[in-house]
Amino acid sequence: MVTDHPRVRVLEPDELRASTDLFRTAVHGTPLDDDGWRRGGSRHVPGRTLGAFEDLPAGGGTAAELVGTAMSFPCRTAVPGGAGVDTAAVSLVGVRPDRTRRGHLSALMRTQLADVAARGEVLATLRASETGIYGRFGYGIATRGRKVRIRAAAALRPDAPGGGTVRMVPLDRARTELPAVAERLALQRTGGMTRFGRWWPAFLEGYGPAAEFRGTAVHSGPDGDDGWAVWTVDAGDGGDTIRVLDLHAADAGASAELWRFLLGMDLVADVTGGLRPLDEDLSLLLADPREFRVEGLADETWLRLVDVPAALGARAWGDAAPVVLRVHDRLLPANDGAVRIGPDGPKPVEDTTAADLECDVDALAMAYLGDRRPSELVTAGWWRAHDDAAVARADTLFATPGVVPWCGTFF
Ligand SMILES: CC(C)(COP(=O)(O)OP(=O)(O)OC[C@H]1O[C@@H](n2cnc3c(N)ncnc32)[C@H](O)[C@@H]1OP(=O)(O)O)[C@@H](O)C(=O)NCCC(=O)NCCS
Incomplete structure (x- = not known):
């Protein structure tokens, strides 16, 4: 690990929980209890979580306190032509609210980029809480997604694609069955990324202090499992909203079948998706195209070309x-x-x-x-x-x- 900044160093394993709590404080969350840490803590990779320190008054003297943090985990990104390129996925970036605008993020980012370059990783990727933060560190918006809403019970056209079987799977099976399909589909589309194994527990059980509801379903076609969906439910007076957190499929038929399943669920008012592909136009599949609404457009991948010649090559x-x-x-x-x-x-x-x-x-x-x-x-x-x-x-x-x-x- 390259640490050329006097206030930044790699955190030790016993400091990772404090780093996670610091991040959660930065985004106005609460510290994790033991169960939350069991789920959320799994994302740290030894040697890849950085801490920024500042000397602050303590007991009549001063003590170095952890005031900022950033981590990364390894993955691969599908680039045009289909190659999977080594990438650092940057996450859990935060600075303590009383210590912002003192250069801690800048020190963390510089150190992290040097480290990623030294590891031979060609790209770095992240999701940004705000658009004003990462451009100065060389990150640009490289993929975007749409927020969509479909009225539940909206019927698909009779000749819309489909077929195969959708089955709901309990969480304990989802933990193995979903990563297996995801591994196969990860790089099928430009911009896709492989999912680090330890990313899954927090995603499937929720990042917060308490475990959250997750519905999970897998689609099987002639060649076996070829798609999946993960959703949560927001209760509402006029019916619940199914909020799709994850939906990927090998082809248009499997994708349509997963949407057909979600739209057909009882006691539901709406089905929404947060960052769906720009070319996923469900209005083409519906008997009434007006039952599909695009509610917004947002940045998804913030990409950093860490090794420009290798990335272009x-x-x-x-x-x-x-x-x-x-x-x-x-x-x-x-x-x-x-x-x-x-x-x-x-x-x-x-x-x-x-x-x-x-x-x-x-x-x-x-x-x-x-x-x-x-x-x-x-x-x-x-x-x-x-x-x-x-x-x-x-x-x-x-x-x-x-x-x-x-x-x-x-x-
Ligand atoms: C965003 C955050 C990490 C910035 O940390 P920081 O230590 O205050 O950043 P720095 O002091 O190193 O700022 C570096 C530069 O970025 C600018 N900057 C920092 N945060 C910014 C923001 N949210 N919006 C716009 N500009 C920002 C600073 O003004 C400074 O600009 P300059 O170089 O022209 O002086 C911190 O404010 C934070 O933790 N926010 C809440 C959690 C969060 O959003 N984390 C990111 C998750 S993706």
Whole structure:
């Protein structure tokens, strides 16, 4: 572990519970009791949780107190072309509310990025509580999701896809059956990520002090289990709301069958989903398309290209004449430079003044998985174009035809 900051170090195993409680305090939660810690604590990986310390008054003198924390766990991210790229999933980031705006997060982020780079992990990914925090550390929005609501009892069209069997599974079986399907489907879609085994217990039982209700169902098709759904229920006067926390399937038939099951449940008013893929248009499946409503659009994956050459080398590229892209990275100087990107991938360019296009590393992440086209990023001022003809070529090179990137894992 690289720790070049005097106030930041790797936490010892017996400090991890305090780190989790600190994070929970930062997000206005309560400390965990033993049962909550059993579930929530499972996410820490030895050597990957950092603490920031500050000397604070104590008993007439001063003592170094834990005031900030950030952890990461290893996973892989599916990039255009299908490769699974080593990634650090960053989570449990928080600074004690009385010690904010003193540079603790900056020290944690710098230390963590250096550590991730030293581990050879090519990308870092996170989910942001607020949009103003992570851009300065090189993270950009790389996938987005939609908040959707469907009136329960909405019927699917008779000729909508479907088939196979949906079965509810009790929690003890869900703990093994869901990770097994998830492992197979994790990288099938650009933007998808593998799920660290110890991510599951907190997700399936709730992150809070008390275990929360989770409904779980698995879909089986001709080749066995090929999809699943996890939901919770919010009680309401006019019927309950099924809140879908997780729904993934190998194909359109399995996906439609899982939605058909959820919509057909008794005593339910609405079914909602929080960060569903932008191209999951359930109105096409319903007899009455108005029973599907899109209620919002939100950022999902915040991605950091930690090793830009390796990240660019890992993905597939479209067919166009090359462009030279100047990438700026204030925090990781090895990424700062120019690269020629063509259908065969990236090649370093010595002369950084010869660039057709220019962007900061956070804005490169916005195009990396195909969520944003270079031309729209130029128009919006995220990228700068020195050669207008190169913009259309960059669009073709970065394009992921027919694929809308989406992750579908919250951590
Ligand atoms: C977000 C949080 C971690 C920031 O920690 P911090 O130690 O105050 O951050 P720093 O002092 O290192 O700030 C670094 C920079 O980010 C800015 N910044 C920090 N938090 C910000 C926020 N929430 N919104 C916008 N800017 C923010 C600071 O102003 C500073 O800017 P500067 O470099 O131009 O001076 C902390 O406020 C916190 O714990 N918030 C609640 C929990 C949370 O949201 N955690 C993130 C979960 S994804």
